[in-house]
Amino acid sequence: MQARENRAEEAPGSGFEFDYDHNLLRVEGAQIRLSPHEADILHILLRNRGRATPIASLIKQVYGSSAPASASISLRGSVHSLRKKLGDTGIRIKAAMGVGYEIDADALPELNKRLSDKILVALNMAKAAGEDAIAQSLQAAYDKAEAHRRAWLADPKNQSPHGGAQLDTSRKAVA
Secondary structure (H helix, E strand, O other): OOOOOOOEEEEOOOOEEEEHHHOEEEEOOEEEEOOHHHHHHHHHHHHOOOOOEEHHHHHHHHHHHHOOOOHHHHHHHHHHHHHHHHOOOOOEEEEEOOOEEEEEOOOOHHHHHHHHHHHHHHHHHHHHOOOHHHHHHHHHHHHHHHHHHHHHHHOHHHOOOOOOOOOOOOOOOOO
16 A cells, blocks of 8 residues: 555454554464555455455555556465465455455454444434334344344453453444
8 A cells, every 4th residue: 555544453352453554463362474465455355344345446555556567466466375374363355256355254243343333324224214124124133243242252262361352332223
């Protein structure tokens, strides 16, 4: 990426921390050094989690406007290397056929909290539009996603050595 943002991504209680500025991923105390391109790719995919990121978009964000002709091949090589480094962390990079790549962090529900946020937005829109049947279904989906997160956070093996997981329960649907 041309200009790096000062960023660290963390999932409280999960043992996951991504220090983008230093190309470093920490998972359950293990440190994984990333190349600058690998860090860029992981950063972009985490920022776009929940949807596939087109290869053309990845190339543009990683290389900028001066992408070399071999950028596509280089990107695929970096994704392959990143997948190997992620190994058994529970974080996977899936190929979305004909589109690009998507992060799959089912083993770390805290990284997927945006799913709950998206469901909540749709729930509020359905309620505002008077779509009661849709709102009921979305409420059930939201409750299930949050229950999954809470169960994961309550599991002692997922507790941080720095004081446990903190669960944000402040998000609520509009009545």
